[in-house]
Amino acid sequence: MIVALILLPTFAAAAVLAIRSAAARRTLLVLVALGHAGLTAATFVRPAGPQLGGWLLLDPLGAVFLAILSLLFLTAALYGIGYLAREARRPTGLADEGFLATNQPEAVFTACLLMFLATMTLVTVSHNFGLLWVAVEATTLASAPLIYFHRQKRSLEATWKYLLVCSVGIAVALLGNFFLAIAVTEPDGRSIPLVLNDLLAAADQLDPTWLKATFLLFLVGYGTKMGLAPLHTWLPDAHSEAPSMVSALLSGALLNCAFLAILRILQVCSAAGLAGFAQPLLILFGLLSMSVAAVFIIRQDDFKRMLAYSSVEHMGLLALGVGLGGAATFGAMLHALNHSLTKGMLFLVAGNLLAAYRTKSVAGTGGAIRVLPVSGALWIAGILAICGSPPFGPFVSELAIIKAAFDQNATWVAVAVLSLLAVIFIGMAAAMLRMAYGAPPERLAAETRPREQACTFLPPLALAVLVLVLGVYVPPVVEDALRLAALALGGRQ
Amino acid sequence: MDFWVNCLVVLIAMTNLRLLGSSRVVSCVHTVAFQGVLLGVLAIVGASGGLAAHGIVLAAVNIVLKGLVFPWLLMRALRETHLRREVEPAIGFGASMLLGVLLIGICLWIGSRLPLPVGVQASPLLVPAALFTLMVGLFMIVARRKALTQVVGYLSIENGITAFGLGFALKEALLVELGILLDAFMAVFVMGIIIFHISREFDHIDAGELSALKD
Numbered sequence: 001m002i003v004a005l006i007l008l009p010t011f012a013a014a015a016v017l018a019i020r021s022a023a024a025r026r027t028l029l030v031l032v033a034l035g036h037a038g039l040t041a042a043t044f045v046r047p048a049g050p051q052l053g054g055w056l057l058l059d060p061l062g063a064v065f066l067a068i069l070s071l072l073f074l075t076a077a078l079y080g081i082g083y084l085a086r087e088a089r090r091p092t093g094l095a096d097e098g099f100l101a102t103n104q105p106e107a108v109f110t111a112c113l114l115m116f117l118a119t120m121t122l123v124t125v126s127h128n129f130g131l132l133w134v135a136v137e138a139t140t141l142a143s144a145p146l147i148y149f150h151r152q153k154r155s156l157e158a159t160w161k162y163l164l165v166c167s168v169g170i171a172v173a174l175l176g177n178f179f180l181a182i183a184v185t186e187p188d189g190r191s192i193p194l195v196l197n198d199l200l201a202a203a204d205q206l207d208p209t210w211l212k213a214t215f216l217l218f219l220v221g222y223g224t225k226m227g228l229a230p231l232h233t234w235l236p237d238a239h240s241e242a243p244s245m246v247s248a249l250l251s252g253a254l255l256n257c258a259f260l261a262i263l264r265i266l267q268v269c270s271a272a273g274l275a276g277f278a279q280p281l282l283i284l285f286g287l288l289s290m291s292v293a294a295v296f297i298i299r300q301d302d303f304k305r306m307l308a309y310s311s312v313e314h315m316g317l318l319a320l321g322v323g324l325g326g327a328a329t330f331g332a333m334l335h336a337l338n339h340s341l342t343k344g345m346l347f348l349v350a351g352n353l354l355a356a357y358r359t360k361s362v363a364g365t366g367g368a369i370r371v372l373p374v375s376g377a378l379w380i381a382g383i384l385a386i387c388g389s390p391p392f393g394p395f396v397s398e399l400a401i402i403k404a405a406f407d408q409n410a411t412w413v414a415v416a417v418l419s420l421l422a423v424i425f426i427g428m429a430a431a432m433l434r435m436a437y438g439a440p441p442e443r444l445a446a447e448t449r450p451r452e453q454a455c456t457f458l459p460p461l462a463l464a465v466l467v468l469v470l471g472v473y474v475p476p477v478v479e480d481a482l483r484l485a486a487l488a489l490g491g492r493q
Numbered sequence: 494m495d496f497w498v499n500c501l502v503v504l505i506a507m508t509n510l511r512l513l514g515s516s517r518v519v520s521c522v523h524t525v526a527f528q529g530v531l532l533g534v535l536a537i538v539g540a541s542g543g544l545a546a547h548g549i550v551l552a553a554v555n556i557v558l559k560g561l562v563f564p565w566l567l568m569r570a571l572r573e574t575h576l577r578r579e580v581e582p583a584i585g586f587g588a589s590m591l592l593g594v595l596l597i598g599i600c601l602w603i604g605s606r607l608p609l610p611v612g613v614q615a616s617p618l619l620v621p622a623a624l625f626t627l628m629v630g631l632f633m634i635v636a637r638r639k640a641l642t643q644v645v646g647y648l649s650i651e652n653g654i655t656a657f658g659l660g661f662a663l664k665e666a667l668l669v670e671l672g673i674l675l676d677a678f679m680a681v682f683v684m685g686i687i688i689f690h691i692s693r694e695f696d697h698i699d700a701g702e703l704s705a706l707k708d
Binding site: 207 | 675
């Protein structure tokens with residue numbers, strides 16, 4: 001089952017390159033997404049056994065991230081049909097760029113998209129630390145061409161930064177892998193295999209000094225990819241220049257994958273009794289990320305960059321949640337789910353706004369609620385949700401994290417988080433109000449507007465409904481899955 | 494055995510100084526390729542207790558990939574972009590060399606402070622040399638402006654980390670090692686393509702000029 005999850009998109013990627021018809025390629029993309037989602041759902045009904053001698057294993061923690069990935073990819077693929085058709089007719093060359101950019105060949109784009117899915121799936125099921133590294137680096141390589149879909153200077157610059165910064169960051173994590181290999185070497189020269197379960201079982205035999213260094217290198221290395229400040233520099237550029245459906249996947253799925261890699265080493269550190277060393281570092285990076293995001297969200301004029309910085313903020317919140325531990329770990333797991341769905345939806349809506357207004361400037365996107373009634377309404381709902389307003393899902397999970405902070409007498413952490421969330425709320429709400437209710441540009445103010453097409457707003461609408469439901473009621477299946485994941489991280493609830 | 498390992502480690506460290514001091518991009522590419530070949534030899538010499546199939550495969554792949562394929566990819570990118578020299582680097586070549594010497598000192602000091610666990614045996618020069626290679630790579634990415642030289646820096650980082658793993662004869666599974674090399678190959682390949690596009694769009698590959706995106 002696990003192998004099928006990885007091979008299905010891989011083979012489809014090869015097939016896509018050979019298919020001539022655009023319609024057939026798009027159908028295949030959606031079929032693969034459906035198949036992947038079906039297989040993922042099946043693993044919850046009947047757990048998949050280990051493969052490759054325990055290297056590939058779907059444990060509760062990986063299952064949560066796999067489910068998020070699969071769901072988000074399905075939505076993005078459905079959105080992709082309409083998006084790719086629209087792009088094929090009229091490429092979204094940005095007006096301020098001065099010339100109409102051409103797009104990458106669609107076959108290459110779709111193939112990379114499928115490889116992106118395959119590599120991210122591999123991240124969620126890798127239990128060997130070396131394989132995990134290979135998978136995370138492969139996600140970078142599969143996604144770099146996706147960012148360069150619109151062939152223009154700005155996206156080229158974003159792609160270069162993404163490729164270089166993430167590759168160097170992940171190289172640091174590779175050094176971490178070697179440090180881990182030293183940490184597991186016993187005095188007689190034998191060593192424990194770098195497989196998670198073996199490491200957890202033999203955690204008390206690991207060399208603590210080298211394990212601490214390993215954790216630092218993993219945190220810096222994978223943290224670069226996860227977008228933790230001050231290593232987040234690639235993130236706003238890549239998220240703002242990539243096509244919106246790719247931004248949704250980067251933010252909702254890829255950042256989670258990097259987070260999962262950090263969680264894996266956290267598991268080992270906790271088992272080795274080093275939680276007291278690792279967790280304060282996560283809290284520190286978390287608070288720093290939220291502060292940096294707050295600074296850049298205020299007065300941000302590019303709405304996709306605003307969403308990108310919001311991702312930095314939420315990744316910070318996730319790191320902070322697992323850093324606090326205890327009940328906050330469950331909150332962090334729930335928040336990972338909520339953030340992915342909400343941010344995925346917001347990026348898809350941003351794509352609709354961008355297609356209609358042809359600008360990413362907040363000031364140039366007035367009157368969204370009149371120009372695009374459905375997308376405009378979704379935009380308002382999405383911004384409110386991502387800022388943690390009730391009755392949406394992120395409110396519940398943020399509350400859980402903050403409450404846990406108070407319960408653990410980490411009052412100053414809770415107060416810092418609350419004030420940063422307030423600042424970010426003000427910044428994002430101000431931009432949202434200007435975009436939703438401001439005056440539309442003359443070109444779009446005319447009455448003869450084409451109606452919004454269902455394929456552009458149904459996928460984000462579906463995500464919005466899920467986010468709303470999660471805010472009111474967490475289904476027992478979801479809650480059990482998240483609880484088991486939190487348990488694997490040593491969190492109690 | 495130890496003597497040869499030491500020789501190789503010192504040679505690897507010396508290639509770094511050449512990377513720092515060379516203004517010709519071609520010689521940077523050649524130097525980093527030579528470094529890769531040295532790593533392959535290190536894999537053979539460093540394999541304690543006889544050569545297993547594991548060691549031979551690894552060394553061969555290392556030498557072919559880093560000594561032949563990477564330079565070929567980079568030289569092709571070089572021809573397409575008509576680049577000869579790294580002009581106006583952010584930090585001059587003389588200053589870079591001086592900084593390199595300083596870095597060696599720092600790396601030797603760090604190496605002396607890292608106590609290896611009892612079971613791990615390796616040349617005492619290995620940790621400083623690997624760290625030095627890594628830092629030179631990072632330095633090149635920061636201090637050089639051409640996209641191609643930055644890729645050379647990335648390769649140097651990669652080499653430094655590989656030196657660390659090979660020198661300690663750390664047994665990662667062969668599949669993982671090959672996966673790591675495959676990723677490195679794909680990275681250079683994709684970077685090469687992007688460099689080609691940069692040179693076409695901008696008429697240069699000056700990464701310092703890529704500065705439209707900022708807050």
